[in-house]
Amino acid sequence: MSFDFTLIIDAVPKILLGIGLTFQLLVVSAVLGLVLAIGIMLMRISGKWYLSWPAQIYIYIFRGTPILVQIFIVYYGFPQLEFIRESFIWPLFRDPFGCAIVALTLNTGAYVSEILRGGVMGVDRGILEAGTALGLSVRQRFIHLTSPIAIRLALPAYGNDVISLLKSTALASTITLADMTGIARTIVAQTFAPYEIFISLAIIYMILTWILQKSLGRVERHLGRYMQK
Amino acid sequence: MKFTTLRKLTIGLTAVLTFGTAFGASAETLRVGMECTYAPFNYRTADGELTGYDVDVAKGVAEIIGADLEYVCQQWDGMIPALLANKFDLIVASMSITNSRLEKIDFSSPYRDSVGRLVGKSNMEKPLFDAADKPIPENFTGLRIGLERASTYESWFNAILPDADIVLYDGSEPLYLDLVNGRVDAIMTNPMKAHLRFLAKEEGSGFEFVSPAIAEVEYFGTGVGIGLRQGQSELKASLDGAIKKLINDGKLTEYALKYFPFPIHNEEWGDN
Structure with a gap:
């Protein structure tokens, strides 16, 4: 099998037309997922069973099923239900972009909430006891003591999840979205040259991952600067 | 006597084996x-x-x-x-x-x-094709057309109606689902298939062919x-x-x- 470099030169600019959509999927679902994760994590550690149980069930469901299946359920499954088709949320589910965002957000939210919980659990009890001794309220202790330390502790694992989310966005191509992977698959279908095109696509994802990794590393170093000598 | 029986058996067995291998090959x-x-x-x-x-x-x-x-x-x-x-x-x-x-x-x-035909809602506001069976490009604006990725239908649209809003699918079944859901306004597919799989069934009521049969050899082979x-x-x-x-x-x-x-x-x- 010969390797045709001119194909790569033709294909890369076309694939890059999808980088905007890939980025939108990543940023929107990462931000919404983080907000969701904070809420779920607070429910999970609230100590009240009626908050903690639903959170645990949610986490179990979304960590326990493949994200491709979740995307298919949202895209193909929900429209089968009459009441969703007739409700005000239908415009969201009618649009494949909306479906992809919903599925990616729900999925990443489950993982990130557990990452954040890990951070919160990692905060030294002594610090919180010192806070109590100084007369801080529960809320003040959480905002001023727990949160900054927990964020620092959770950041490496969180960065890992963002990188994994970047690659999950490729699954949006299965529900008609023309993200980078969707465009690459269309080019393969026209040129019948899977090696050249998919290798170019893989390299683009690797470059994006490298950029993400470097930026997250910077944030980590910034937050952990008190530990550096 | 004994010898001949054995010999016959051997010959028979050899024949069966030879035939067997020859047949297998x-x-x-x-x-x-x-x-x-x-x-x-x-x-x-x-x-x-x-x-x-x-x-x-x-x-x-x-x-x-x-x-x-x-x-x-x-x-x-x-x-x-x-x-x-x-x-x-x-x-x-x-x-x-x-x-x-x-x-x-x-x-x-x-x-x-090899032939293709568009399926859409029965009460389309504007006709997509004129009396001479030529597509009317401006009537396609605002319509989302569902197609299978890498199909002859995709190359026809790319060549004849490059400005149409095309949605690409990985298989033919999701096309019908999304046509019924309203995610796409029309789909292009094989008319024999569309008739049997969709239009002749209950889920296909309210839909019909919205184009003539298209079979230009350049795109459809x-x-x-x-x-x-x-x-x-x-x-x-x-x-x-x-x-x-x-x-x-x-x-x-x-x-x-x-x-x-x-x-x-x-x-x-x-x-x-």
Whole structure:
């Protein structure tokens, strides 16, 4: 099998037309997922069973099923239900972009909430006891003591999840979205040259991952600067 | 006496063994790639058995050239790459013989018409085609058209209506789902398939063909053929011969009438 470099030169600019959509999927679902994760994590550690149980069930469901299946359920499954088709949320589910965002957000939210919980659990009890001794309220202790330390502790694992989310966005191509992977698959279908095109696509994802990794590393170093000598 | 019996037995056994090996070698196995979800051409029945017009043709050809068949299910957009990667030997998947495909693979002579037609809501506001059956581009604006990725329909739209809003799908079943859901306004597909699978059924009420049958040879090819890797002239010749025999023996008509009220090939393909 010969390797045709001119194909790569033709294909890369076309694939890059999808980088905007890939980025939108990543940023929107990462931000919404983080907000969701904070809420779920607070429910999970609230100590009240009626908050903690639903959170645990949610986490179990979304960590326990493949994200491709979740995307298919949202895209193909929900429209089968009459009441969703007739409700005000239908415009969201009618649009494949909306479906992809919903599925990616729900999925990443489950993982990130557990990452954040890990951070919160990692905060030294002594610090919180010192806070109590100084007369801080529960809320003040959480905002001023727990949160900054927990964020620092959770950041490496969180960065890992963002990188994994970047690659999950490729699954949006299965529900008609023309993200980078969707465009690459269309080019393969026209040129019948899977090696050249998919290798170019893989390299683009690797470059994006490298950029993400470097930026997250910077944030980590910034937050952990008190530990550096 | 004893000796002759033993000798007879030996000769018999040798004959059986020789015949056995010879038979095993002659019946080569051809692996056939198809989607397995493209009713009524290639699909599974409720019992999981593969059936359809393409499957009938594959079986008919295999019988004539004396080969065994093994089916490989492959998603449409990877069909030609999979053939080139030797995942199977033949494509019998309703694939039209187009020039761009002929650059990469060979085709047998055709065994079915290649044609496309748009399906949309019965009460479309503006006609999409004029009286001379030419598309009216401005009436396509604002319409989302669903197509299978890598289909002849996609190349037709890219060439004739490049500004249309195209949504690409990985299989044919989601097209109908999303047409009913309203995610797309029209789909282009094989009219025989659309009729059987959708329009004749209850879910297809309120929908109809919104275009004439489109079969421009430049985009739709001379028909549907069996795909094979290039440089296998012997295999191609035996496939061609088998298909012509199926046409001349009336077998193709027989296969078509199992699914449709009319034959779906051209009798002239059986000549010479």
